Amino acid sequence: MDNLIKICGLSTPETLDVALGAGADMVGFVRFPKSPRHVSLDLGHKLSLQARGRAQRVVLLVNPGDEDVAQAIEALNPDLIQLHGSESPERVAEIRTMVKRPVMKALGIAEASDLQALQPYAGGVDRILLDAKPPRRAGALPGGNGIAFDWRLLNGLDRKVSFMLSGGLDPDNVAEAIRLTKPQAVDVSSGVESGPGLKDPARIEAFIRAARTAFAAAHH
Numbered sequence: 001m002d003n004l005i006k007i008c009g010l011s012t013p014e015t016l017d018v019a020l021g022a023g024a025d026m027v028g029f030v031r032f033p034k035s036p037r038h039v040s041l042d043l044g045h046k047l048s049l050q051a052r053g054r055a056q057r058v059v060l061l062v063n064p065g066d067e068d069v070a071q072a073i074e075a076l077n078p079d080l081i082q083l084h085g086s087e088s089p090e091r092v093a094e095i096r097t098m099v100k101r102p103v104m105k106a107l108g109i110a111e112a113s114d115l116q117a118l119q120p121y122a123g124g125v126d127r128i129l130l131d132a133k134p135p136r137r138a139g140a141l142p143g144g145n146g147i148a149f150d151w152r153l154l155n156g157l158d159r160k161v162s163f164m165l166s167g168g169l170d171p172d173n174v175a176e177a178i179r180l181t182k183p184q185a186v187d188v189s190s191g192v193e194s195g196p197g198l199k200d201p202a203r204i205e206a207f208i209r210a211a212r213t214a215f216a217a218a219h220h
């Protein structure tokens with residue numbers, strides 16, 4: 001039984017403290033310069049120290065080179081690496097071997113056939129993250145867009161697969177998402193913000209409360 005709640009894209013000590021105080025199991029730091037949630041290595045280092053021993057620290061990378069991976073490990077010392085680009089199964093395995101710590105691969109879902117993309121990664125990663133596919137417009141972020149996919153598509157998922165659900169979750173819909181898809185974990189970024197990159201303390205607390213209650217109900 002996992003029932004993990006991840007708050008992603010934290011970039012200030014104050015909002016990180018709110019997430020930790022509200023009981024987040026995982027906190028995510030984005031290393032992707034085009035994102036409004038990007039943290040420098042220096043800030044990431046400080047935030048990671050603040051979270052040490054209180055929650056699992058996740059570093060989010062997008063199609064990183066070896067040097068990007070090494071710098072993130074050195075500065076943030078994460079408990080888990082989230083790969084949120086178009087990394088192949090071979091590249092994911094290479095990074096996992098390099099970092100010698102758990103890796104979570106994000107996959108975009110828009111239609112039933114997208115679930116087939118899971119198979120080549122199964123066995124080679126520690127966790128799968130299912131997110132909506134990014135919008136097709138130029139310059140769109142590969143994630144963190146606040147877009148949900150049709151959760152009913154997961155009716156066709158092999159239930160042996162343990163996954164984290166993300167994409168457009170917020171305090172109002174996370175309970176329904178957990179009830180319908182029965183994920184092992186949930187992840188949110190823009191749904192707990194008041195504007196791009198601006199985490200909202202009340203929304204973080206409301207999300208964690210709603211997710212915790214829904215996970216508890218799912219086991220009755």
Ligand SMILES: O=C(O)c1ccccc1N[C@@H]1O[C@H](COP(=O)(O)O)[C@@H](O)[C@H]1O
Nearest residue numbers: 008035143144145146166167168189190
């Ligand atoms: O949060 C970002 O800025 C980000 C940038 C690049 C790739 C992924 C990103 N975030 C991840 O996207 C999903 C969905 O986010 P949202 O809740 O829909 O905003 C989530 O897993 C974030 O970790």
